[in-house]
Amino acid sequence: MNAIMTPPRSTDAQPCVHLQGIHKFYGAVHALRGVDLTIKRGEVCVAIGPSGSGKSTLLRCINQLEQISAGRVFVLGELAGYTEIDGRMHVLAPRRVAEQRRRTGMVFQRFNLFPHMTAIENVMEGPVQVKNMPRAEARENAQALLKRVGLAELAGRYPSQLSGGQQQRVAIARALAMEPEVMLFDEPTSALDPELVGEVLDVIKDLAKSGMTMMLVTHEIGFAREVANHLVFMDQGAVVEEGDPRDVLNRPSNPRTRAFLSKVL
Amino acid sequence: MDIEKAAPDRLVPTRQADRVGAVKLNEVVPRRHPGRWVATLLLLWLAISFAQNVATNENFHWDIFAQYVFAPQVIRGVGWTILLTVAAMAVAISIALLLVVMRGSDNPILRTCAWFWIWFFRGTPVYTQLLFWGLFAVLFPRISLSLPFGGEIVGLDTKMLVTPAVAAIVGLGFNESAYLAEIFRAGFNAIDRGQLEAAQALGMRQGRIWRRILLPQAMRVIVPPTGNETIGMLKMTSLVLAVPFTLDLMFATNAIANRLYLPVPLLLVAGFWYLSITSLLMVGQYYLERHFGKGVDTIRARTE
Ligand SMILES: Nc1ncnc2c1ncn2[C@@H]1O[C@H](COP(=O)(O)OP(=O)(O)OP(=O)(O)O)[C@@H](O)[C@H]1O
Ligand SMILES: [Mg+2]
Numbered sequence: 001m002n003a004i005m006t007p008p009r010s011t012d013a014q015p016c017v018h019l020q021g022i023h024k025f026y027g028a029v030h031a032l033r034g035v036d037l038t039i040k041r042g043e044v045c046v047a048i049g050p051s052g053s054g055k056s057t058l059l060r061c062i063n064q065l066e067q068i069s070a071g072r073v074f075v076l077g078e079l080a081g082y083t084e085i086d087g088r089m090h091v092l093a094p095r096r097v098a099e100q101r102r103r104t105g106m107v108f109q110r111f112n113l114f115p116h117m118t119a120i121e122n123v124m125e126g127p128v129q130v131k132n133m134p135r136a137e138a139r140e141n142a143q144a145l146l147k148r149v150g151l152a153e154l155a156g157r158y159p160s161q162l163s164g165g166q167q168q169r170v171a172i173a174r175a176l177a178m179e180p181e182v183m184l185f186d187e188p189t190s191a192l193d194p195e196l197v198g199e200v201l202d203v204i205k206d207l208a209k210s211g212m213t214m215m216l217v218t219h220e221i222g223f224a225r226e227v228a229n230h231l232v233f234m235d236q237g238a239v240v241e242e243g244d245p246r247d248v249l250n251r252p253s254n255p256r257t258r259a260f261l262s263k264v265l
Numbered sequence: 266m267d268i269e270k271a272a273p274d275r276l277v278p279t280r281q282a283d284r285v286g287a288v289k290l291n292e293v294v295p296r297r298h299p300g301r302w303v304a305t306l307l308l309l310w311l312a313i314s315f316a317q318n319v320a321t322n323e324n325f326h327w328d329i330f331a332q333y334v335f336a337p338q339v340i341r342g343v344g345w346t347i348l349l350t351v352a353a354m355a356v357a358i359s360i361a362l363l364l365v366v367m368r369g370s371d372n373p374i375l376r377t378c379a380w381f382w383i384w385f386f387r388g389t390p391v392y393t394q395l396l397f398w399g400l401f402a403v404l405f406p407r408i409s410l411s412l413p414f415g416g417e418i419v420g421l422d423t424k425m426l427v428t429p430a431v432a433a434i435v436g437l438g439f440n441e442s443a444y445l446a447e448i449f450r451a452g453f454n455a456i457d458r459g460q461l462e463a464a465q466a467l468g469m470r471q472g473r474i475w476r477r478i479l480l481p482q483a484m485r486v487i488v489p490p491t492g493n494e495t496i497g498m499l500k501m502t503s504l505v506l507a508v509p510f511t512l513d514l515m516f517a518t519n520a521i522a523n524r525l526y527l528p529v530p531l532l533l534v535a536g537f538w539y540l541s542i543t544s545l546l547m548v549g550q551y552y553l554e555r556h557f558g559k560g561v562d563t564i565r566a567r568t569e
Contacts, residue, residue: 065462094471102468112463116481116560126467129477158560171463178467 014077016041016182016213017062022071024057024237031057033237034071039182039230044208045215046224046245049234050260055217056109058234059184062215063104064097076103076181102130105175109187111167113159119170120146120155126178138177145173149203165196169203176207183207183214190219221264225249233257329530333521334537342517343538349433349502349513350542354495356438361445365453366475368446379446386443394440395507398432430512433505441498448490452483484557492550496543514538 017039024032031054039045047055060066061073064081073080080100082089092100113122123142127133133141146155149169159167168188175183185204189197201223208214208227218224224231224245231245233254241254249265252258283290319325333339360382367379386394402423409420427435456479464474503515510516514535522531 063466065465098465098468098470100468101466104466106463106466108459108463110459112457112459114460114463114478114482116557118560125477126469129473130468130470160560174467 014041015039015074016043016076017215018072018074019058019062020072020074022058022061022073023069024054024061024066025069031237032061032068035234035237035239037232037239037242039213039215041213042211043213043230044227045230045232046228047215047217047232047234048219048221048224048260049232049240053234054237055234056186057237059106059186059215059217062182062184063101063106065106075100098130102178103181105178105180105183107168107171107175107183107185107188110191111159111164111171113167113171113174115159118156118158119151119162122159122170123174123177126174130178142173142177145176146170148176148206149173150199163196164192165199168192168200172200172203172207181213183212185214185216185218187217187219219264221249221261233260235260324529325533326527326530329525329527330533330537333518333531334534336521338517338521339514339534339538342512342514343542345512346499346502346514346538347542349430349437349505349510350495350499352434353437353441353502354498356434357441357445357494357498358491360439360442361449364442364446365449368450369453383443383446386440387447391437391440391501392504392507395433395436395504398427398436399429399508401427401432429505429508429510432508433502433510436508437498437501437505441494441501445491445494448494449483449487452485452487453479455486456482481557484553485561488550488553488557492546492553495546495550499542499546500539 015038017037019035019037022032022035023030035054035058037045037058047058049055057066061068062075062080064073067081072084078100081092081097083092084090113119114125117125120139120142123145124135124138127138127141128135143152143155146152149172151166151169151173154162154166159170162170168191172188188204189200192200197220201220204214204216205227216224216228228245231242231248232239233241233248233252233256235256241248241252241257248257249261252261283292320327364379364382367375370376405423407420408423408426409417411417411420460478460482461474464478469477502513505513506516518531518535522528525531
């Protein structure tokens with residue numbers, strides 16, 4: 001089953017994602033206040049925290065859907081979005097930014113499948129349009145990925161003909177089709193009915209077992225406990241506490257973490 | 266295996282069968298609508314008596330209509346009117362797409378240019394613009410590329426470039442582009458921002474995103490009002506008299522009418538052709554809408 005997964009391309013000990021002092025302002029809103037974070041290869045990093053604490057913003061900064069206001073984002077050893085010359089940040093050409101984004105996959109809370117394409121066309125779109133893969137080959141890969149997420153029979157359906165859980169699994173397959181080295185998930189199950197959450201979490205669990213490096217924002221604390229090997233608790237735009245999930249969840253040292261967990265557990 | 270065909274079979278009940286598999290379908294008696302029958306009969310009666318009156322009314326000169334409806338100069342006029350419509354819309358659509366991309370770009374020069382273009386062409390009457398294009402060759406007799414204070418590099422007489430047909434197409438197309446740009450902008454604005462982000466997250470470049478993701482989705486919103494504009498353009502071609510361009514349908518039928526001192530039958534000829542072309546355009550629009558509606562559930566909600 002894991003044959004589809006790409007093996008890690010570089011075996012160095014370099015962190016997959018490395019954030020240094022990230023600040024993000026939306027006008028006067030100070031959404032991120034100096035976040036430092038390192039995600040090592042093969043790590044499953046889960047971010048939890050109250051609504052509005054900046055979890056989505058942080059994720060979106062990693063693949064440059066948001067422009068950071070201060071700090072440095074390194075993805076797979078490369079400075080994201082800029083070249084730094086003499087301490088000044090020169091904005092990269094859009095072409096280079098697109099190239100950088102190819103190495104990370106992203107799964108959105110609201111799926112964001114392309115509604116005018118069938119499930120398999122959604123999965124093929126990246127490889128064909130971005131990597132110029134021949135259609136036949138892309139189709140074969142896409143079919144295998146859909147099978148992997150348990151949707152082999154629904155390949156010809158349009159997103160509007162799929163349930164939420166099925167749509168999200170197609171979205172995961174679409175991201176995997178680009179063979180990313182890091183996967184980012186922003187609350188992948190919070191738009192789903194409770195009985196559909198399990199099917200999506202199972203796919204993510206499989207992915208975690210296969211050794212994929214990922215960062216996941218979720219409100220499913222039980223799931224976090226199960227898959228995470230690095231837990232991050234965020235509050236008011238800052239990482240308040242991080243570490244081994246058992247320690248953070250069972251013996252939170254920070255009062256804000258304790259207050260949050262007492263509400264959600 | 267062909268994957269697209271592998272969609273699950275739906276259980277389709279045949280009309281005769283009142284059962285699907287083991288399920289016995291309900292026997293449904295549709296609601297009766299006696300009011301509709303009465304209304305239909307009433308309207309039919311009105312329509313027939315009106316048609317009869319028009320058909321036998323001598324003021325309409327149906328013999329003249331029959332004589333001229335397929336006359337060579339009328340057919341040529343139809344051809345030119347279609348050509349003007351199609352060419353002007355092609356010009357308008359290309360420019361409008363460019364304008365939308367310009368307005369959405371983060372380059373302030375491009376944004377300002379697009380804004381200015383729309384402001385100007387929407388803000389002046391098309392008739393005035395057409396007059397201006399007709400005078401273009403007089404105002405600028407020679408178009409040339411030359412060095413400041415230096416000699417001419419290449420040049421040609423404007424008359425060769427801006428013929429009346431070109432003036433008509435450019436005039437109508439430029440004017441229309443400003444309106445279409447607004448329609449297109451609305452179409453692109455209707456797309457969820459998540460679509461752009463999903464495409465960016467895949468590492469797609471801006472051009473591809475526009476072509477593969479945004480345009481096909483915007484088309485669903487754009488096609489109906491653009492069909493409207495195309496039909497409007499069809500009739501707007503009768504203004505090219507201002508250039509003056511004198512081969513279109515309206516000019517042809519007017520010329521005949523003036524010769525015969527019989528405006529009514531020739532107006533009927535013109536109306537007949539405009540209506541025919543419009544019907545043709547509507548068929549095209551139907552297929553375009555069907556194509557770009559892919560993936561959208563168009564099954565209507567049940568109305569009571
Ligand atoms: N586009 C924006 N413009 C202005 N403020 C924004 C924008 N996006 C986010 N914010 C603000 O930034 C802060 C962090 O938002 P973010 O979406 O990252 O929170 P979150 O932790 O993901 O919350 P949730 O759990 O509800 O998804 C919030 O205060 C939010 O109001
Ligand atoms: Mg969020």
